[in-house]
Amino acid sequence: MAHPLDWITAGLHSLENQGLRRKLSTRNSSYLGQTIQLDGQDLIAFASNDYLGLAAEALVPAVHRVIDAVGWGSGASPLICGHGAIHAELERQLALFEGTDGALLFPSGFAANLGAITALAGRGDAIYSDAKNHASIIDGCRLSGATTFVFPHRDVTALRQLLEDSSAFRRRLIVTDSLFSMDGNLAPLDKLAELAEQFHAMLMVDEAHATGLFGKDGRGVAQHLGAEDGIHLRIGTLSKALGSIGGFAAGSQRVIDWLVNRARSYVFSTALPEAAAAASLESLRLVRAEPHRRTQLLERSAQLCAQLRQQNWDLGTTSSQIIPLYVGTPQAAVDLSTKLRQQGFLLPAIRPPSVPSGESLLRISLTYGHTPHSIDALVATLEAHRPRP
């Protein structure tokens, strides 16, 4: 007799056969610097989003202080009674950091995108979304009920054409990652801002991988490209370079007020622990006080890219700390990742559905914690696997 869940067994087999089945490993150590223990094996990991090396140690004293003072859980959603003084202070500091009127804390970056997009656009509206936007943006577009036009990756000309050909909507929203998480590319935010202005569209930019890293003050790619004024809503995460947890939206006060009323992932979810907000406050302080973390990381990223290109690796057009090694098939990616892991390096294989088929890759995430010695060791190891022309 068939079981109602038998389709899952078949589905998992099918994933396995295509080299697409994902399995969890368990980390048995903290992520100090660059080494971790995974399933009992010591590895130099090029796999973390803790870009500034803050997650494991630097934020901990601030967290202890707040746990001792106010405890752990926040007990309620923000609008009921979960919004504590430390959350409020973090929102104030985030707005100062971003140079916006206001900022709003979400449980995660994923929740921020979902909440913001569904609050800004609905049935009768149009959303223009880059083909390589993060899953949380894609899901926000789907959930919103708006008509979504997916434009080719970073293709301003195609976007302009789409905007020209679709003027009959009530409201229009352009949405993009600023630093794409799979290929390391930067979005042409200055040009997108021009288009938004010309076509009277809203522009929302997700700086998840760039907050704390790009721009003079570490605000992100928008600052780096001088495009901040043209952006109506910025999304960021506290869980990547800032080493903490949570997401945020930053913008004008009326946008923030609207999100407080209409972003369902904000309204109907418990506020983060205040201790988590305290950790983020401390990381914002460190982003200001220790700019060498980001400048050194971006310098080393550029050096590593140059070395790998010399080895003939296809890195696409990355210009960031996210460095893809394109290898083609999902199986090729898994094979190379497995070989490197046997040699003590963790470089995750990125496969469909995270990337289109044929564009499978190994992703190097470089962080401030990586020493020149371990970067050299990676380069030496990759030399043995370099693609032959």
Ligand SMILES: *Cc1c(COP(=O)(O)O)cnc(C)c1O
């Ligand atoms: C990681 C990521 C998110 C999600 O952020 P979390 O805080 O981890 O939920 C959103 N957008 C982009 C572009 C991301 O890379």
